[in-house]
Amino acid sequence: AQRVTQPEKLLSVFKGAPVELKCNYSYSGSPELFWYVQYSRQRLQLLLRHISRESIKGFTADLNKGETSFHLKKPFAQEEDSAMYYCALWGAQKLVFGQGTRLTINP
């Protein structure tokens, strides 16, 4: 069975500090992993996907198959990064989401 775990429901950091949102997965096949973000009063939208290996809004995420992790990182957090973040895994015909992490950036 495929499963995505985001161990932190809430994460709070100060502006300018590094931020890391954790994501661990379990899946027997080759995973397709994504990070989706939901800003206040906006729709859920794709932030980045591991296959494209790009940096979006300063965020990066590296797939670590050995540790089955896909943590989201940003070296210097900005106030506009405050949002709900979901890690998601494509496998077995569907996208499975983690529980989400609410990130708050304090001024």
Added chain:
Amino acid sequence: NAGVTQTPKFRVLKTGQSMTLLCAQDMNHEYMYWYRQDPGMGLRLIHYSVGEGTTAKGEVPDGYNVSRLKKQNFLLGLESAAPSQTSVYFCASSFERYNEQFFGPGTRLTVL
């Protein structure tokens, strides 16, 4: 382009009532999905469709039915609403299976 739209935005039902949520997309996407979002549980897939006339069950299909009579529309039905179905419902669509999913604004449903 409107993208993905959902109707209605809010609804309050009494236990046992029925209703249909409508999702429409104007991007010519093949794949469409219905999710529910509950606190602490993330988004869970209810049903999905891989093309016009097709539907399939997701993680939590019980108590819901769906139809995809037209490519651009995906309907989610509750035949006999229960308080456990109080949730925020999101529709999404994608061009292909592994592509980015585009989400609607959500429907907040309360069942009393």
